[in-house]
Amino acid sequence: MSVVGTGRMGSALARALLRSGYRTTVWNRTKQKAEPLATLGATVAGSVLEAVNAAEIVIVNVSDYQATAAVLHDDAVASAIRGKLVVELTSGTPHGARESAEWFAEHGASYLDGAIMATPDFIGTDAGTILISGPRQAFDANEEMFRALGGNVQHIGEEPGRANALDSALLALMWGALFGTLHAIAVSQAEEIDLGELARQWTATAPVVDGLVADLIKRTDAGRFASDDETLSSISPRITAHSSIFWS
Numbered sequence: 744m745s746v747v748g749t750g751r752m753g754s755a756l757a758r759a760l761l762r763s764g765y766r767t768t769v770w771n772r773t774k775q776k777a778e779p780l781a782t783l784g785a786t787v788a789g790s791v792l793e794a795v796n797a798a799e800i801v802i803v804n805v806s807d808y809q810a811t812a813a814v815l816h817d818d819a820v821a822s823a824i825r826g827k828l829v830v831e832l833t834s835g836t837p838h839g840a841r842e843s844a845e846w847f848a849e850h851g852a853s854y855l856d857g858a859i860m861a862t863p864d865f866i867g868t869d870a871g872t873i874l875i876s877g878p879r880q881a882f883d884a885n886e887e888m889f890r891a892l893g894g895n896v897q898h899i900g901e902e903p904g905r906a907n908a909l910d911s912a913l914l915a916l917m918w919g920a921l922f923g924t925l926h927a928i929a930v931s932q933a934e935e936i937d938l939g940e941l942a943r944q945w946t947a948t949a950p951v952v953d954g955l956v957a958d959l960i961k962r963t964d965a966g967r968f969a970s971d972d973e974t975l976s977s978i979s980p981r982i983t984a985h986s987s988i989f990w991s
Contacts, residue, residue, distance in 0.1 A: 744888070745770070745798035747791060747814065749777040751863045753804035756832070756892060757785055759867030763891035770794035772814070791815065795823045800885065802830045808839040816846065825851035828881055832857045832873070836911070837904030844877065844903035853881045856903045858910030861893065869894035876905035916956070 746757045749771040760767045761783050770788040771777040777787045788794035791814050795801055801824070803811055811833055815824070829852050831843055840856040847854040855877035865871040871893025875882055882889065882898040889896040899905055931941045962968060 744768070745788070745794040745801045747771075747794055747801060747803045748805040748810075749780060750804070752832075752859065752866070754780060755863035755866035756802060756804055758783060759871075759892050760888070761785060762867060763888075765888065765891065768794050768797040792817075792819050792823060795820055795827070798827075800828045800830065800888065802832060804832045807833060808835045808843050811843060812846075821850045828853040828855065828885065830855045830857060830875075832859055834858075834910075835907055837908040840876070840904040840907045841902075853878065854903065855881055856906050858906040860910065860913060866892060871895060872897070874899050874906040874909055876900045876907075877903050 744760050744765045745768040746753055746760070747770050749757060749769050753769075753771070754776070757767055757769050757780050761780070766786075767780075767784070768786040768788050769777045769780050770791050770793070774787065774789075777785075781787050786797065788797060795815075803815070805811055805814065808831075811831065815821075824847065829847050831840070831854065844854045844856060855875050857873050857875045859866075860872040860874060861870070872895040873889070873893050875889065875896060875898045879898055879901060886896075899909060927941060927945075928938065930936075931938060
């Protein structure tokens with residue numbers, strides 16, 4: 744295995760592979776960030792070409808698809824990548840994933856695109872979630888390796904942009920919750936409500952919110968927005984309630 748990009752996440756991926764006994768080569772533009780992995784048994788490549796030549800599977804974890812292009816879209820690397828599997832675990836857009844898949848296909852490489860739904864400390868644990876899209880055959884042939892990266896690695900479709908699309912949707916939910924938390928803190932502090940009390944009440948309320956989210960998704964999927972006899976009866980009262988939290 745080769746890991747291209749050894750920031751916090753890339754280093755976590757490399758450590759997980761090493762713990763599972765995979766011979767691992769690492770490369771980073773700033774070599775000092777890769778060197779600590781040598782003490783764990785990794786080989787630190789002197790160039791990205793050396794890293795690509797060292798393995799049949801190349802895992803890429805850099806900042807975005809433009810960064811991937813900057814390090815891999817080179818004539819020598821493009822020649823070396825032929826016949827290998829590239830696993831791109833880079834943040835970006837579905838369109839970026841499709842463009843990347845097209846470039847690697849044109850240069851004779853298999854390609855899987857993934858979205859890491861975890862922080863580095865979850866990598867290599869049973870709770871580590873990574874969403875993978877692209878050819879199912881390439882995923883199935885290397886499933887054991889993917890399980891080394893996280894216990895909840897899932898292949899979610901053949902279309903290469905699917906993982907990043909779902910990543911964007913899930914991040915919208917996550918960031919909405921975090922920004923909502925900041926607003927809740929501001930309201931509580933303005934009204935001199937202890938933040939410990941806020942946390943306790945949220946613990947009690949969270950299951951209701953989870954139910955509302957699931958219900959909203961289900962209703963939208965079914966095109967069913969009007970009131971009915973269900974407990975979570977309609978969307979419109981929630982919109983009315985939502986407006987009240989923005990009082991001045």
